[in-house]
Amino acid sequence: MSQAGAIGAVIGFVLGLLEYRIVSGVVIAALRRTDRSTTQAERDDYERRIRWLQVALAVLMIGGTPVMGYVIGRTVFG
Numbered sequence: 443m444s445q446a447g448a449i450g451a452v453i454g455f456v457l458g459l460l461e462y463r464i465v466s467g468v469v470i471a472a473l474r475r476t477d478r479s480t481t482q483a484e485r486d487d488y489e490r491r492i493r494w495l496q497v498a499l500a501v502l503m504i505g506g507t508p509v510m511g512y513v514i515g516r517t518v519f520g
Contacts, residue, residue, distance in 0.1 A: 450515020458507030
């Protein structure tokens, strides 16, 4: 593993974590504001779906951005 790739992966991880915190905060807050659930079962289902969205965002942003950073670091700085 090249040093440039490792540095790119670390930078990608930090940026992915920051991006996740910002995007998930905004999206989850907006979803909770638009919740039209009337029963507890509907609310529980809505919260379950929000948790799945958080997991998907975390995998894509925190997991994908370091890979992209590695590839960019390796490609540009070799």
